[in-house]
Amino acid sequence: MLAPAQIRARGEKLHTALDVVIEERSWSTPKRRAHQWRTLKKLVQHAFEHVPLYQRLFAKNCFKPDMLEDWDDLQKLPLLTKDELRGRPEADLHSLSATASWSAPALWSFSQAEAPSKAPEARRTPGRSRDDVRWLASSGSTGIPAKIARSETSLWHYMAWNTALFFDWCDGQPLTNSLYLVDFAPDSIDFAAADLLRTTVPDSRLFSVHDPVSKLTEKALSISPEFISSYPSTLRAFALELGSRIIAQTKLIHLTSEMLDAHTRHLLRQVFPNAKLIETYTSTEGGLVAFQCTHDARWHIAETNVIAEIVDEEGKPTEGLGNLVITDLTNDATPILRYRGLGDLARWETSPCPCGSTLRSIRQLEGRSAAMLRTRSGVLLSPFVITNAIEEVGGLAHYQVVQKLPGSFEVRVVATHGTPPFQIERDIKSVLSAAVANDADLIVNFVPKIAAPHGSHKVPLVISELPLAA
Missing domain, CATH: 3.30.300.30 (ANL, C-terminal domain)
Known part of the structure; x- marks a missing residue:
């Protein structure tokens, strides 16, 4: 359990981030676009001056920041692939002189014999001057994960956006009886988010997806949560373990990190017959990229967080099915500029949304290119x-x-x-x-x-x- 002083300090950071997110969500399309362009220019200049990875990538492609004069020049900025992130030394991926280093705490133990309150605090490396950063790794499906640094500011922004969306999903009346099933690998973005989540959620409601399914099932049956946040594959195993039993009290299920397929959706509706299913599209490299509309079967791009593009195999914009490319506007520790490494395929939804949002939308994510x-x-x-x-x-x-x-x-x-x-x-x-x-x-x-x-x-x-x- 966090000490009162820790909760207050973290609460102040969350409130500061929420103030920013609440303002961002009210912006008009021209104001969002101006913010995107202004932030993109700053990130590109920062990468050009301070980040060795980009210094080499830009030189290889004969690119300089002053080549970005308007949006038509975006394609001049080289695409970044996951292979270019994999296996790089930390010094290649961010400007050490400009940031502090915040290494991930040791993995929490969520056994009943050892409470998660014993999780150590982050260790600071002295001699730095700006934001704390946490080193994170994406899933290493090929055996070599992509490693990046994320600033503490970007992580609080990520938490604030998810908090604001949660209030939307609950129609302004947040559900307090909750259960979070999270990957507590110490270098995962979900571990980092769960650590920040401890500001508002008791440790007793945070469980590791690496625990036996029987243990997770027992916990859920004992508390009958109104709200569950998890991954589709974890809840699929959960539903299979429950069999014919149902949890009728669950009203809302948040799913992230993986695509929800029809088979899993069918299983979850059997076990949680009264639950609304909501998805967010997140990644280690991009943070919160998109979120499901509550009024329509589409995903809204979180345009104050990312610039999203859909490109063909040659890297050119397409209105058809193409590769999703993102630029993260929230994190300058390891800038993510025109990143094609998510490996997801999507297409734009161009019709107006019934919810009234002016955020750009994709109809659906149509799977990973690797699948x-x-x-x-x-x-x-x-x-x-x-x-x-x-x-x-x-x-x-x-x-x-x-x-x-x-x-x-x-x-x-x-x-x-x-x-x-x-x-x-x-x-x-x-x-x-x-x-x-x-x-x-x-x-x-x-x-x-x-x-x-x-x-x-x-x-x-x-x-x-x-x-x-x-």
């Missing part, structure tokens, strides 16, 4: 084409689609009791053959369990191991 599947004839498929089709099949407790060879999909199935395997296999092949227009070979394998990859709590529903899809 795109390839048919026999070379057609690329969004993973949602597969997951939405499989949603129609009965008798599935859990499943996973893996592609190792072009035009061939393996479907791993954990079946429920009482449904004949031959019927499940027949139905899967039927719906998937229709979904891919008979343009792929389908193999169904029944397994006792589908586990998360080593070092991760997430169990992806679709995996592509094709080199060209990476």
Whole structure:
């Protein structure tokens, strides 16, 4: 538990950040665009003068900050990839002389024998002059995570935006009986956010997703939370553990960090029949990028936090399906400028939103480029084409689609009791053959369990191991 002085100091920082966010949310489109351009210019100049990674990237592409005269010049700014972040020494990624270093606290223990109040405070490195920073790493799905520094100011801004959205979701009447299921890896952005969340949420309501599912289920049943914040894959395992039991008291579920597929949505609606499902799109590199509209099936870009672009394979703007590129406007510790490393595909939604928001919108995130599947004839498929089709099949407790060879999909199935395997296999092949227009070979394998990859709590529903899809 935090001491009263800590809570007061943190509360002041949260209130300061909330004041900024509340003002930002009232801005007109011209004011937002002016803010984006002004902040972009400052970040580019800062990166050019102080950050070795960008000094090399800019020199390689013959780019100088004075080349940015208006928005039409944005494409002159080189794209940044995840490979260019991976494995870099810290000195390459930010200006050490301009910032303080705030290393991540040791991983909290959330066992009942050791309360999370024993979590150590952040350790400061002396001799710095500006913001504290925390070093964070994105998920290392390829074995090498991308590491960046985030300023403490940007983390409080991230927390303030999420707090403001929570009030929106609750119609101004926040739900206090809550449960947060979080990845407490010490270099994750979720660990950093959970640490700040302790300002307003008791430690007893913060649980690690690495705890056994049975323990998380027991906790949820004991408190019957009105509000749950988690990852889709964690709540999917949670719902499977509960089986036919329901938690009727839950009114709101916040899902983040992964895309919510139709199969998981169906499971959650069975276990939490009275809960509204809300998603946010966040990342280590970009913070809060977008949030689901409560009035429409679209995502609003958090335009005071990021500049978002959708580009084709050549890096040019497209109105069709393309790669999501972001520039983070909140963090100058490691500037994230025109970053293509999120690996997500999206398309713009250009119609006015019923909610009245003037923020730019995307209709939906259509999956990660690394999860795109390839048919026999070379057609690329969004993973949602597969997951939405499989949603129609009965008798599935859990499943996973893996592609190792072009035009061939393996479907791993954990079946429920009482449904004949031959019927499940027949139905899967039927719906998937229709979904891919008979343009792929389908193999169904029944397994006792589908586990998360080593070092991760997430169990992806679709995996592509094709080199060209990476």
